[in-house]
Amino acid sequence: MGQGHTRSHHGNESGSDTSSQSLNYSHSKRNSACLMKLFQKLELTADEDHSHPGELSRTTFENAFHGPLDKFGKLLYLQMTQNHGNHSRERITKEQFVKSGKEIIKMFDEAVQLKYYFHLFAAGKDHMNKEDALQMISVAYALTLSASSIPFNKTSKDEQVFSAMVQSMFGINEKLTFEDFKQWTHRHSPHVFWGVHNWVYTIMTGSKMPEEQEVSAPVPLLEKFVEGKYCMCMGMLWALSTVLPSSYTHTDKEEGSEAPSTSNKNPLLTSYMVMMKLARLSKCQSWALLYDSTEHGLSQNRFAHHVMSYQGPTVTLVSFEGRNVYCIAEDRQWREGLQKFGDVDSMLIQLTPVYRVIQSGGPLVQWNEHSRDVKKGIHVGKDSKSLVLSIPSDFDKVEHYHIPCEIHKLEVWGCGSEQARDAQLQQKKWEYKNAEKHQARKLRLDTNWDENPDKQILQWGGINVDHQYSRDGGF
Template sequence: MGNSHSHHPNESVEKPDFSVRRRSSAKQITSAHVPALERLFQKLELTAEDDNGHPGEITRATFENVFHGPLQLFGKLLYEQMVTNGHHHHGDKVRGRITCEQFVKAGKEVLKLFNETDQHKYYFKLFSQGKEQLDKEGALRMIHIAYALTLSSSMVPYAKNEKDEQVFNAVLESMFGMKSEIKFSEMERWMESNCPHMVAGVHNWVYTILTGSKMPEELEVSRVPMLERFTEGQHCMTMGMVWMLTGSLPHMFTHTEEKDTDPAAQAGTKNPLLTSFQFLMKLARLSRCQSWVNLYDSDEHGLSMNRFSHHVTSYNDPTITLVSFEGRNIYCIAEDVPWREGTSKFGREDTRLIQITPVYRVVQSGGPLVQWSITDRNIPKGIHFGQSGRLEVLSIPLDFDMAKHYGVQCQLHHVEMWGCGRVESLQLQQKQKQWERKEVEKQRSRKLHRDVNWEENPDKQLLSWGGVEVNHQYSRSGAM
């Protein structure tokens, strides 16, 4: 019930305007990194297990053996791409050796991919193994490897569970539809509309490996944030969802902290992706993305409007909200402004409404998109998602007892919100909550006059935000 495997007939998907900062001086870095490519080739020569009877060349096995664990297949595909420059065909015999000159030339071709469209073309050829069309098996390999390498380049420990497979299959469902193969132009259209930075993490990782240094900040996109207070399997959010969302969302949701993190400090980690090529990455200093912090989780805090309000209010930075309901549906509401209760909708140009499963797609982009009404008697109470003048996509009534999906009533399973802002934002929210709790104590000790109209008393909203149950019809769970 409420399951949507295709676009609603009255819902058109807008094409988001994703911009990536590029500087004209960036193209000069290609020649500057030639010495780094030559040094890398020499280091690869030293890793050869057998005596190298061909000085100035390395074997395919030597190249591929540097890649371990989840990266083993990628090493095979990257070697084929560098040797053939993407012009090989499935079944063709790929040369078993590569010279230093060929390696440097192929490396320069990769390093000059500053435009994301050019990156998409390069990695389409890599994962299709030179064919003109990409099949579902190749696309799934691309998704798995892009996920692993994006986490690695963001210095986030690798993790994957069965929920991630559901997300990845939802991507395939959206990208391919009824087709078994797609051309580059079809993949590019889908990426532009839904996830333009899907392979950006792959390119960030390859750039770092080839140069021994991090990608310039103006060229780096799709950084994956750490999740504070996160335990895999105990939230609706998974790392697979985080990765897909960072490939879809504007930069403001994944901005970088003003500090560097030394990957050498990660040497003790159990993450195989960070130990691979460790000797090449000692000089790299990869930027870390701003963490996301869990503000509200209905399993922990209670599935109620009262508890939602208590944990959400006073957080003044962008947020990610997940809504899970029957039909395997999970929606993401990325808000670029603080949540506010009232009669008008809120959200600016970076706001997104994204369906994550069973089909991954950007449903609407740009605000105002969210209306949150608790007290006004003239409009429907609850939370409503969808742009004005268009069919409402999703809503949650005041009682938090169901969800309406395009007007169809569905069982509500889970709601959670993640804060995407600065550390200071959470600290300011906590200070505000402390002040509110003190005010609540004052109100509790104050004897209300019998002739006061409680429905119109301004203290009612303050008590509600402080966690005091002021009207039982607002909540199915008043637990603190």
């Protein structure tokens, strides 16, 4: 019986392997067809006499990339030809194009993508210089916006963020090796190439991908966003999207999108299914502006009015002297009290002048308005004895590692669902109506005291309220 069970088990494994091989072959055949079709489209764009059928010249390939992608086209051509021993690199054959393209398409693992694109932007070297890194960041930004269907735009504030990221990578060094880059991305920007690979994958497999294979870059939209009006800029938004957990950038998963089974023994298919799980997340969440100190006023009362009761994750930007901009990413709603709040997805990120994740995980923030036992205001940092940021209750400055600095601006963006924003607005309406009702019931000497409900409440407390002035209607 044991032997029979063993044979049956091996038979199932054999069947599973055959099925996996068949699926792999099907995907490989489809990808080859898409790449050949793309190659033919590029052939049609050739300006020179086409004297080498079945080959693309370097110029024809690079001319397909325009604007901010001009440099990327040159680097991609170099990477695709270098990997297949094309030493002249002045032409690429259809066979080389298809083979190299298929290698890119099957890169489902982000660790593999990281290594591939690092060497691409390093132009084949074993290290990057600062110019290479700045080019890499700029192209990754442009391609991520394109993959997210967001119009490309770059301002001086965006360039400050990109320079801050490069400064963070290099520190005092002039060269950046892949190992150093891998360590940096692991902590500060794990999804830096997500949008790059999505864009390349889409181009190489055809403009229309099956819905189950779409992988949207996790860049949220900003409601009523006007470039230059806010502390937030598109460069900051992109940088945050490369490091923030999905709880800030996606709504809840659709019903029925169960986690894929990891029992499949084919690692390629397992990685593919993980990617498909990500693809089934609903489209990126739109962030709603909850509080803007320029518009709403820089005070603790105004901050509390606009932020309290929002039951969803938030991103708070704090801008102060020294070109400093910090992001407080909170995965729990803001609340006042002596207890710190924040869970595993909370993060404190410095955006400029040096981009870096300062702390991650919670509890991270304390907001004290009333207790005299603790200093009043907002305090940020996991260790209360070495706080990174403190905003006193007067909101007149920022203490940066206990050094007072002039505060410039505060912004809070709500990263939850539309329901979270609607619930906050409904709560505020209820509070307003309740305050009006309470105001109408307040004790006034010009009203009929005998009919006032507060009289009964006071009597229950043992207070004699039957004074002569209340019965006579005056003193």
